[in-house]
Amino acid sequence: MPDLLLELFSEEIPARMQAKAADDLRRMVTDKLVAEGLVYEGAKAFATPRRLALTVHGIPARQPDLKEERRGPRVGGPEPAIQGFLKATGLASISEAKIQHDKKGDFYIALIEKPGRAAIDVIAEMLPVIIRTFPWPKSMRWGARSAKSGSLVWVRPLHAITATFGLETEEPDVVPFEVDGIRAGQTTYGHRFMAPGAISVRRFEDYEAKLKAAKVILDPQARKDIILEDAKELAFAQGLELVEDQVLLDEVSGLVEWPVVMMGSFEKEFLAIPDEVIRATIRNNQKCFVVKDPKTGKLTNKFVLTANIEAPDDGKTIVAGNERVIRPRLSDAKFFYETDLKTKLEDRLPKFEQIVFHEKLGTQAERIKRIERLAAEIAPLVGADVEKTKRAARLAKADLLTEVVGEFPELQGLMGKYYALAQGEDASVAAASEEHWKPQGPTDRVPTDPVSVAVALADKLDTLVGFWAINEKPTGSKDPYALRRAALGVIRLILEGQHRQALASLFKSSYLLHLLRIQKGDVLVFLPAEGKEGHASITSHFAEDHNFRKEFDFSKPALVCISKDKNETERQTEDSVTFTLKGLDPYYEIIDELPPYDRLRSDLLAFFADRLKVQLREQGARHDLVDAVFSLGGQDDLLLVVRRVEALGKFLDSDDGKNLLAGTKRASNILAIEEKKDKRTFDGAPDAALYKLGEEKALAAAIDQVKREASAAVAKEDFAAAMSAMAKLRPAVDAFFDKVKVNDDDPKVRENRLKLLNEIRAATRAVADFSKIEG
Numbered sequence: 164m165p166d167l168l169l170e171l172f173s174e175e176i177p178a179r180m181q182a183k184a185a186d187d188l189r190r191m192v193t194d195k196l197v198a199e200g201l202v203y204e205g206a207k208a209f210a211t212p213r214r215l216a217l218t219v220h221g222i223p224a225r226q227p228d229l230k231e232e233r234r235g236p237r238v239g240g241p242e243p244a245i246q247g248f249l250k251a252t253g254l255a256s257i258s259e260a261k262i263q264h265d266k267k268g269d270f271y272i273a274l275i276e277k278p279g280r281a282a283i284d285v286i287a288e289m290l291p292v293i294i295r296t297f298p299w300p301k302s303m304r305w306g307a308r309s310a311k312s313g314s315l316v317w318v319r320p321l322h323a324i325t326a327t328f329g330l331e332t333e334e335p336d337v338v339p340f341e342v343d344g345i346r347a348g349q350t351t352y353g354h355r356f357m358a359p360g361a362i363s364v365r366r367f368e369d370y371e372a373k374l375k376a377a378k379v380i381l382d383p384q385a386r387k388d389i390i391l392e393d394a395k396e397l398a399f400a401q402g403l404e405l406v407e408d409q410v411l412l413d414e415v416s417g418l419v420e421w422p423v424v425m426m427g428s429f430e431k432e433f434l435a436i437p438d439e440v441i442r443a444t445i446r447n448n449q450k451c452f453v454v455k456d457p458k459t460g461k462l463t464n465k466f467v468l469t470a471n472i473e474a475p476d477d478g479k480t481i482v483a484g485n486e487r488v489i490r491p492r493l494s495d496a497k498f499f500y501e502t503d504l505k506t507k508l509e510d511r512l513p514k515f516e517q518i519v520f521h522e523k524l525g526t527q528a529e530r531i532k533r534i535e536r537l538a539a540e541i542a543p544l545v546g547a548d549v550e551k552t553k554r555a556a557r558l559a560k561a562d563l564l565t566e567v568v569g570e571f572p573e574l575q576g577l578m579g580k581y582y583a584l585a586q587g588e589d590a591s592v593a594a595a596s597e598e599h600w601k602p603q604g605p606t607d608r609v610p611t612d613p614v615s616v617a618v619a620l621a622d623k624l625d626t627l628v629g630f631w632a633i634n635e636k637p638t639g640s641k642d643p644y645a646l647r648r649a650a651l652g653v654i655r656l657i658l659e660g661q662h663r664q665a666l667a668s669l670f671k672s673s674y675l676l677h678l679l680r681i682q683k684g685d686v687l688v689f690l691p692a693e694g695k696e697g698h699a700s701i702t703s704h705f706a707e708d709h710n711f712r713k714e715f716d717f718s719k720p721a722l723v724c725i726s727k728d729k730n731e732t733e734r735q736t737e738d739s740v741t742f743t744l745k746g747l748d749p750y751y752e753i754i755d756e757l758p759p760y761d762r763l764r765s766d767l768l769a770f771f772a773d774r775l776k777v778q779l780r781e782q783g784a785r786h787d788l789v790d791a792v793f794s795l796g797g798q799d800d801l802l803l804v805v806r807r808v809e810a811l812g813k814f815l816d817s818d819d820g821k822n823l824l825a826g827t828k829r830a831s832n833i834l835a836i837e838e839k840k841d842k843r844t845f846d847g848a849p850d851a852a853l854y855k856l857g858e859e860k861a862l863a864a865a866i867d868q869v870k871r872e873a874s875a876a877v878a879k880e881d882f883a884a885a886m887s888a889m890a891k892l893r894p895a896v897d898a899f900f901d902k903v904k905v906n907d908d909d910p911k912v913r914e915n916r917l918k919l920l921n922e923i924r925a926a927t928r929a930v931a932d933f934s935k936i937e938g
Contacts, residue, residue, distance in 0.1 A: 178417025226279030353377020547613035
């Protein structure tokens with residue numbers, strides 16, 4: 164079968180766009196081929212800085228002939244319907260149509276035969292459309308054609324198109340098409356400097372070989388392999404070790420067509436800068452790799468660069484040029500670092516008062532205060548020192564205002580650790596500056612230092628609760644504030660650290676802090692007490708000497724401002740209240756814009772349940788078991804949820820578990836049908852006097868026993884024992900359904916048996932909601 168070779172030759176394509184562009188080209192061409200009935204055998208796309216290339220092999224020479232029967236109007240139907248049918252099918256007259264007999268009457272049928280076209284004609288028709296509609300993230304017009312209506316829009320000026328199609332054993336044909344005055348042909352070009360002349364190519368093998376001879380490595384992976392292996396060998400020859408960087412390798416391979424690896428150096432005085440700053444400077448500004456001493460693990464004053472040319476002087480000029488550029492860059496970095504060390508982290512904090520975190524959530528300074536208070540509450544729960552935790556939370560964001568982080572944002576946190584250590588902070592306090600950002604992804608490590616854990620949890624929970632409070636939740640694929648990542652971070656911190664945390668309690672603490680509006684004077688918060696309509700607790704969070712708690716009649720969250728200027732307390736509202744706190748007269752305002760805490764808690768727990776399902780599914784667990792456990796309500800201890808899910812999974816893998824699940828679902832289905840029929844539920848205890856059969860009595864006894872044993876085991880957090888207790892229910896359930904007719908003729912007996920089925924459902928809820936379990 165024939166093969167297709169396509170190359171789009173242009174000015175330099177940005178490295179970050181190349182991989183996706185190659186994949187888009189392959190996808191768009193192959194999807195269109197299949198849609199046209201041309202099913203191919205294989206396809207592969209490539210990218211270099213100046214070209215996108217595609218080879219598709221095993222394409223049929225022609226489209227298959229198409230035969231289709233199309234049903235038309237009823238025989239004797241309206242004339243407009245018949246004329247429309249003739250026009251749509253291409254028939255000259257209705258006599259050319261067949262008549263199909265049907266129970267509902269006779270219908271016209273048109274037999275449409277469409278001969279397949281030559282594949283090269285189909286390809287010539289589809290490629291211009293693909294090229295013109297190519298989904299570049301950014302594109303441009305250029306030259307004299309830029310003013311023309313409908314001129315080509317492309318990532319960079321397009322210079323040539325190579326497109327051939329034919330059998331491997333024959334001379335291929337050029338696919339006949341043009342785009343914006345550029346006619347497809349067989350001509351491409353080699354390396355811009357070392358082999359810029361035109362090259363005539365026929366098919367892919369010929370094309371790839373001739374490009375290599377013209378100093379162009381077509382395959383991006385081959386270029387990566389050359390760069391990596393040559394860089395390693397160059398470092399090894401000097402007793403050093405390359406610091407590998409996959410992201411940089413991907414980028415550098417997209418900057419060169421003929422990679423030539425060289426090594427340069429810089430002054431040793433710059434090694435006084437932290438290694439990460441040196442690496443960021445050289446990596447970001449010159450796209451070079453750094454080298455370390457394998458004995459010490461520290462960076463050396465060497466770097467590895469990748470040129471795109473074999474220079475006549477063995478690259479001495481290229482190396483010298485890179486050294487000249489890197490030297491002032493490192494000098495700037497050294498200046499930034501030394502300047503940062505002159506100002507203590509704590510002295511930077513007042514600047515956060517002028518930086519808005521979010522217009523509805525206040526400034527960065529207010530956010531830091533919230534994190535500090537929440538972290539102090541979390542600290543005892545994770546075994547952290549409270550004072551160290553408060554100090555760590557206060558300083559954790561300070562390095563965002565430093566010169567180095569301003570230049571290299573990816574070093575946030577890490578520089579805070581360095582600066583904290585330099586100013587004599589405790590090691591745990593310093594570590595939290597870096598680690599409170601973690602984990603930032605599924606492969607990122609989870610901090611283990613208790614102080615870091617407390618600050619990391621407080622930081623993420625403050626973000627989640629805050630954005631939930633202002634109704635800025637993730638929707639679909641949109642998550643501008645990375646709230647899914649924050650929730651997964653909380654989950655990993657809790658599970659991998661084996662921490663027992665009642666999430667709802669932490670949500671409430673964070674919610675209270677978000678109610679604060681620290682503007683004039685100080686602030687207290689009214690929050691409606693749970694289960695007490697019209698009652699509220701007032702909690703002071705603003706100062707150690709104002710610890711205060713009292714109940715008042717409020718049904719909504721309210722803001723209480725304790726003004727230092729008593730004249731300001733003269734403002735009254737319709738619902739005003741008067742009380743005195745240490746000589747200060749407060750006033751309050753009802754807060755209407757924040758959602759009730761109960762709704763926020765419910766929504767946020769459901770969000771965590773979804774994230775936990777994602778986490779457990781990646782580990783091979785069943786997502787429906789998470790639903791079954793969370794559906795019980797009040798399940799906010801993630802560690803216990805996971806343990807319960809694990810025990811439930813093992814139980815359902817056993818015969819007892821499978822059969823009990825089937826029996827429970829059967830009971831639920833019968834109840835659902837009968838409840839719908841009777842328009843009522845069958846709650847309440849069954850009447851033992853109405854039991855007619857021994858199987859009813861046995862089931863009732865088994866349910867009572869299982870309830871006691873399973874509930875006791877769950878109270879002890881022994882979920883394996885709870886599942887063992889549940890297994891005792893299985894024989895009684897099986898016997899009941901085998902011997903007992905639920906819908907007895909006696910209405911009272913029927914109702915009693917339905918109540919007994921409801922007791923099965925209630926008994927299993929001691930461990931999980933079995934109705935949520937699939938299968």
